[in-house]
Amino acid sequence: MTVAVALFTSDLRVHDQPVLHAALRAADQVVPLFVRDDGIHRAGFDAPNRRAFLADCLASLDAGLRERGGRLVVRTGETVDQVCRVVRETGAHEVHVAAGVSGYALGREERLREALTGLRCALHAHDAVVTALPPGRVTPASGDHFAVFTPYFRRWQQEGVRAALGAPRSVDVPRVKGEEPLRRAGVAGVSPGVPEGGEAAARERLTAWLRSGITEYGDRHDDLAGDATSRLSPYLHFGCLSAVELVHRAGRKGGAGADAFVRQLAWRDFHHQVLAARPAASWSDYRDRGDRWSTGADTDRAVEAWRQGRTGYPVVDAAMRQLRHEGWMHNRARLLVASFLTKTLYADWRVGAEHFLGLLVDGDLANNQLNWQWAAGTGTDTRPNRVLNPLTQARRFDPRGSYVRRWVPELADVAGAAVHRPWRLPEPERAALDYPDPVVDLAAGRDRFLRARGA
Incomplete structure (x- = not known):
């Protein structure tokens, strides 16, 4: 039997999941894999609140896969090392992953591609998994990316997003070792009001938002006391929800509120395409104003x-x-x-x-x-x-x-x-x-x- 690996990163869901769909098309069996990356820990990106939310996300993803006959395989270590171990253990011939835009994600993808080549295993990086449109899809005639949102948004609207994918009916996972997902209870230093993470919670919140919140969003999204925003951003960050699906579902609702909400999703895409073109902007000024910031x-x-x-x-x-x-x-x-x-x-x-x-x-x-x-x-x-x-x-x-x-x-x-x-x-x-x-x-x-x- 042929085996492929679906490497989950910031796309922790089974609905509209191009990485998982591609892996299922490519092989008889699929290893849904998540790696708790030591590099992310060393870089300080796994702050307690995100670590707790991630634990919920992994548990929810595992539950969604088990409903379809599969399970989530979780490893800890360097991503490249752990993926290569799984490839050796299962004889996988393909690895599928969502394309990233940060310097860290791009470097990880490059190292992974090089390592898998030596194992005669192909790496496929998929666009429009984390964002609604891929970062490089909409570009100006005079450069590699848009530096101003309004012209970007005009082109973004004209381009249109891909069709959303349904959740797979079944996922056949080969025998392979993997840790069970950690629960939030094991994470210290978490803010008391951090919401429940995971795809199930995300879809429940989305359904409620589309039913009763989105209509007035255009008029009320700046109302601090009214708290009239969707609060979906944590679920988008971890990929518990698909930006593509949100664009389609908001579009079906229609109206000024839905238009304003989709515009915010386009802002998210805009920032991803800026960072993809200028990875150094994560810590360096995109436009240097000659600031000598106050100190003392x-x-x-x-x-x-x-x-x-x-x-x-x-x-x-x-x-x-x-x-x-x-x-x-x-x-x-x-x-x-x-x-x-x-x-x-x-x-x-x-x-x-x-x-x-x-x-x-x-x-x-x-x-x-x-x-x-x-x-x-x-x-x-x-x-x-x-x-x-x-x-x-x-x-x-x-x-x-x-x-x-x-x-x-x-x-x-x-x-x-x-x-x-x-x-x-x-x-x-x-x-x-x-x-x-x-x-x-x-x-x-x-x-x-x-x-x-x-x-």
Whole structure:
């Protein structure tokens, strides 16, 4: 009997799973394989929140495969070494994997291809598994990638995504050793509000979102207190849901809300195609603005206050506390706190990106790093010197202060608009709050940034 390996990476699902489908077409038996990669651990990318969510994902994927007569084979070590071991043990003649865009994924694919060649085993890397469109599918006439979202999105809409695949009816797995997936209970340091991971939970959440949330998404997705976003980003990051399937299902719903949601999926593709073309942008400025980021003891104290949600600006602090508790943050809040760090405090965007990667369940290099650069003005933003004022943002997107009161309990009893400016409360009411004064004057911070940029 012929054997192929379906190597799972960021595509932990059985629905619309091109890697698994291709492996099943290529051989009589398939080894569904996931490798807990030592390299990812050494690089620091397996933060506790993502590790716990991943454990749920692996358990759910294993359950989905067992429903079809198969199982998930899990190994620990270097991916290339472990894949080659499975190939030797089973006599597999093909390995199928989703194409990646990060420098790490591309290097892993190159090493794997070289090693498998020596074993007379072919490697097939499949596009449109992690994203709706492959990174290189839509390109401008004058270059290798689009650097501005709007023209990219026009072409993205014209291109159209592939058809979604159904889940396979059966998966025949040869006899091969593999560890059972770890459960979340074995992971320490997890934020208390991290949701359940895995394809089953993802599909349940998606069904509920399409039934009752997507219609109003266009009008309400920036509403901080309303929490009207899909919260599907962690499931997209781990591939528990297919971006292709989401585009199709949202399109069938139709309407302004569905259009706005699909636009966000296109933003995700946009960032992947930027990183695929410029892998160094994961830690280097996509567009160097000549910044000499602020350093020193005062900046260090302000940055630490930002991390802890103690800046004295309630909407900023609410967002940072949400991140610490849930491993997730509302998208509008992400833009706000990133602008505050990089422009009002004039701290290096990499400091913020690293903190986010330490906590976000959906923290991947393409979206996290390039969104941080967008906010810092070193990325693809066409208005790189815009500064988001947290007070203006709070009045617009949390007008009643409900989001602030939810996450900053010190201010739960502050009435009206004063919740966004507690430093203006009269004494002794202000002193009784146990809430810090602002770490920076907004006008002074904005002026410092604009002077540094020469704007």
